[in-house]
Amino acid sequence: MDSISKKYIEDSRTQVTIIASVCAATLLSAVIAMGLGSSSTLDSISTIKIMFGLESGSDLQSAIIWELRFPRVLMAIIGGAALATAGALMQGCLGNPLVSPLTLGVASGAALGAAFAIVLGISIIPNLAIVANAFLFSLVVVGIIIQLGNMRSVSAESYILVGIAITFISGAIVSTFTYFATDAQLSQLTHWSFGSLSRPSLSNVVWISGAIICLMPSAMKWAWDLNTLSLGGDDFAISSGVDPSSTRRNILVLSALMTSIVIAFTGLIGFVGLAAPHMSRLVIGNDYRKLIPCSAVFGSFLMLFADTVGRTIFAPVIIPVGIMLAIIGGPFFMYLLLQNRGVS
Amino acid sequence: MTSLLKIEGLEFSWGSNQVLKDINLDVGRNEFVAILGVNGAGKSTFLKCINRILAPAKGTVEISGRNIADMSLMDLSKATSYVPQSVRTSFSMSVFDVVMLGRRPHISWRISDDDHERVSETIRFLGLEDFAFRKFDRLSGGERQRVVIAKAVAQDPMLFLLDEPTSDLDLRNQVSIMKKIRHIVSDVESGKSAIVAIHDINMAARFADRVVLLDGGSIKADGTPSEVLTEANIADVFGVSCDVIPEEYGLSSSLQVLVKDEIEK
Numbered sequence: 186m187d188s189i190s191k192k193y194i195e196d197s198r199t200q201v202t203i204i205a206s207v208c209a210a211t212l213l214s215a216v217i218a219m220g221l222g223s224s225s226t227l228d229s230i231s232t233i234k235i236m237f238g239l240e241s242g243s244d245l246q247s248a249i250i251w252e253l254r255f256p257r258v259l260m261a262i263i264g265g266a267a268l269a270t271a272g273a274l275m276q277g278c279l280g281n282p283l284v285s286p287l288t289l290g291v292a293s294g295a296a297l298g299a300a301f302a303i304v305l306g307i308s309i310i311p312n313l314a315i316v317a318n319a320f321l322f323s324l325v326v327v328g329i330i331i332q333l334g335n336m337r338s339v340s341a342e343s344y345i346l347v348g349i350a351i352t353f354i355s356g357a358i359v360s361t362f363t364y365f366a367t368d369a370q371l372s373q374l375t376h377w378s379f380g381s382l383s384r385p386s387l388s389n390v391v392w393i394s395g396a397i398i399c400l401m402p403s404a405m406k407w408a409w410d411l412n413t414l415s416l417g418g419d420d421f422a423i424s425s426g427v428d429p430s431s432t433r434r435n436i437l438v439l440s441a442l443m444t445s446i447v448i449a450f451t452g453l454i455g456f457v458g459l460a461a462p463h464m465s466r467l468v469i470g471n472d473y474r475k476l477i478p479c480s481a482v483f484g485s486f487l488m489l490f491a492d493t494v495g496r497t498i499f500a501p502v503i504i505p506v507g508i509m510l511a512i513i514g515g516p517f518f519m520y521l522l523l524q525n526r527g528v529s
Numbered sequence: 530m531t532s533l534l535k536i537e538g539l540e541f542s543w544g545s546n547q548v549l550k551d552i553n554l555d556v557g558r559n560e561f562v563a564i565l566g567v568n569g570a571g572k573s574t575f576l577k578c579i580n581r582i583l584a585p586a587k588g589t590v591e592i593s594g595r596n597i598a599d600m601s602l603m604d605l606s607k608a609t610s611y612v613p614q615s616v617r618t619s620f621s622m623s624v625f626d627v628v629m630l631g632r633r634p635h636i637s638w639r640i641s642d643d644d645h646e647r648v649s650e651t652i653r654f655l656g657l658e659d660f661a662f663r664k665f666d667r668l669s670g671g672e673r674q675r676v677v678i679a680k681a682v683a684q685d686p687m688l689f690l691l692d693e694p695t696s697d698l699d700l701r702n703q704v705s706i707m708k709k710i711r712h713i714v715s716d717v718e719s720g721k722s723a724i725v726a727i728h729d730i731n732m733a734a735r736f737a738d739r740v741v742l743l744d745g746g747s748i749k750a751d752g753t754p755s756e757v758l759t760e761a762n763i764a765d766v767f768g769v770s771c772d773v774i775p776e777e778y779g780l781s782s783s784l785q786v787l788v789k790d791e792i793e794k
Contacts, residue, residue, distance in 0.1 A: 186642070186645070186646070187645070187646060187649040187650075189625065189648075189649040189652055189653070189658065189661050190642075190645035190646060190648070190649045192661075192662065193625050193645065193648075193662075194645070196662070276620070277620065280619035280620075281619065282619065282620070406638075408638075409633055409636075409638065412622070412626070412630060412633075413630055413633060415618075415619050415620040416616070416618050416619075416620065416621070416622055416627060416630065416665070417613075417616040417617075417618060417677075418616075418617065418619075419582075420577070420582050420611070420613050421613065421616055423580065423581060423582045423602060423606075423611075424580055424582070424606060424609075424610060424611035424613075424681075425606055425630055425631070425633045425634065425684075426601075426602045426603040426604075426605070426606030426607070426633055426634040427602065427633070428602050466620065470622065470623070470626075471620040471621060471622050472622060472626055474638075
């Protein structure tokens with residue numbers, strides 16, 4: 186084989202090894218995170234022994250491990266992967282590094298749905314009021330994206346501008362609700378907006394995981410098309426056989442769905458969808474065949490790390506993951522960007 | 530002449546501004562066609578209409594007997610490859626990765642050994658070995674232009690559509706790129722052709738088999754360089770006076786246009 190091809194293949198193998206290493210580090214961190222918490226009846230070693238069946242724990246210990254910590258850790262992994270993947274997809278198809286899963290107004294739609302449930306008590310599924318409303322309203326935003334995508338000659342900028350408009354409109358309505366809300370409603374709405382992994386139950390997490398795992402292969406399917414779109418824009422994509430309009434619409438619908446599924450259960454978690462793709466770009470470059478899995482594992486790791494710190498640093502008080510992500514991830518993200526400003 | 534590209538009654542407008550008017554053109558296999566015209570004459574628009582980047586208001590474009598409107602974009606990109614005047618990138622990739630994007634129409638997901646080899650060959654053919662693994666956005670304008678041409682070559686189409694492919698290149702690379710396009714087009718077995726929008730009349734005269742002169746969105750003249758590049762045509766279209774001098778390049782003969790001055794309107 187030619188020396189240029191050989192070097193390319195060797196570089197690709199190194200990148201795959203990096204992704205596998207971050208994946209292994211995330212799984213190891215998950216096991217460690219399972220052993221950390223404020224319970225005085227469980228230390229880390231006992232937790233790991235009970236988890237792997239080397240020790241039979243009490244009912245309380247089993248409940249803490251499998252009903253409290255496991256859903257939380259699994260939600261961190263799945264939620265982080267989904268939001269980071271959605272962010273990477275959206276940045277690529279809109280050709281804009283500032284885009285995150287919240288840009289299209291999906292999160293604002295979800296917040297509006299939650300506000301309807303919390304302040305007005307209006308919901309289609311009363312016993313799942315906030316989740317059902319948040320999901321339904323974010324689906325309305327997905328519907329708007331589809332309608333927009335079906336229009337002729339809709340540009341990447343149009344999607345972003347419509348997303349900003351949706352965010353302003355939803356924000357104004359939510360602000361009106363908060364103006365008339367009681368203290369208890371206001372507190373609940375504010376708490377929802379923080380974004381937390383404690384809300385989804387084990388059955389919720391299993392459902393979310395199933396949905397995200399089903400959607401992930403679709404994300405990989407678009408990798409080549411995203412490479413052409415993100416590198417050279419629409420004309421470059423068309424000359425490579427890619428229809429930018431339908432590709433952009435399909436990718437945005439996919440990423441909006443992934444975002445909706447997660448934030449309907451967790452509340453607003455935004456930073457991971459912006460930071461994890463950029464961290465991945467700094468490590469393995471912009472080839473979407475590798476960037477999508479790399480962003481997913483970086484997102485999982487980031488979310489897991491932030492949540493574990495958030496629930497242990499001031500235990501028994503738990504700082505919501507949405508806050509921790511920005512506090513820990515923000516400076517780290519800026520450091521990485523500044524360190525690499527000369528090396529794109 | 531076996532027709533590779535057949536254009537009939539092509540028209541295109543930006544709103545009320547009609548850019549292309551009733552364009553009719555046949556391009557055979559192994560033809561190097563240079564499109565000349567002033568800024569805004571419709572050269573880029575014309576190339577984009579052949580590649581479905583723009584949808585014509587009227588007329589038909591057929592490649593190898595197939596109407597491009599009925600072809601999938603993937604099939605069309607196997608038949609044509611387009612090199613834009615410039616590529617502005619949002620997220621950069623290595624030169625090898627950019628050239629590999631030319632293989633996109635030929636691969637579903639996995640890159641084969643053959644794809645690797647073709648990309649490596651193309652990189653060597655265009656002399657990009659020294660920066661094959663540098664980031665695209667870290668290259669000079671001329672280097673980028675050569676990389677995008679390499680991507681088009683790796684795409685292995687029947688028809689190249691090149692929009693000012695030498696505009697950012699130094700003199701040596703201008704000649705080198707034109708010779709390489711000429712080399713590809715001259716291969717009778719492959720039967721490939723190229724349509725090149727270009728401002729350099731002398732470069733067009735030296736390398737093209739045929740020159741199409743666009744004026745105000747219509748074809749003013751179409752023929753061999755010596756038929757089209759006359760002092761009268763150049764004065765009429767470009768508004769400059771000139772001398773057209775026969776020139777020899779090795780065994781081939783061509784002509785050279787010496788521009789004297791602009792003509793007062």
